[in-house]
Amino acid sequence: MKLTPKDEAHLKKVHPDLARVIRRAAAMWPHKDQEFFITCSLRTLEEQKKLFAAGATRTMNSRHLPHKTDKLSRAVDLALKVNGKVMWDWPLFAQMAKTVKEAAKAEKVPITWGGDWVSFKDGPHFELSKTSYP
Numbered sequence: 001m002k003l004t005p006k007d008e009a010h011l012k013k014v015h016p017d018l019a020r021v022i023r024r025a026a027a028m029w030p031h032k033d034q035e036f037f038i039t040c041s042l043r044t045l046e047e048q049k050k051l052f053a054a055g056a057t058r059t060m061n062s063r064h065l066p067h068k069t070d071k072l073s074r075a076v077d078l079a080l081k082v083n084g085k086v087m088w089d090w091p092l093f094a095q096m097a098k099t100v101k102e103a104a105k106a107e108k109v110p111i112t113w114g115g116d117w118v119s120f121k122d123g124p125h126f127e128l129s130k131t132s133y134p
Contacts, residue, residue, distance in 0.1 A: 001027070007037055014041045014075075015073065018074065036078045041075070042065075097116075112127050
């Protein structure tokens, strides 16, 4: 699968290690009738406040906000299109997470998937490990 120019524009705002993982995941993607795309990378504080107020996030300390050292995001949100239609189904998120995790392992980049969180599951969300990338 090939990422779109819009996806590549998002990846310019993301830490290079996470960008590498997403590019590798796209190259590894095995499903011909499906494609994933980036819905969110770097957010402004104002965007985060709006999402928080709407209940779409539970933190104001998001990994999508610019990092203090390089102003890049440490997170991306992905969605899937199946036969051209955007889908938000959990089994599809799990399928996407499997590929992204395999890509992260191949790139030797520790990541966290929001679908593995206990208190607030976030299927579209992937971020660099907070331990390795504080």
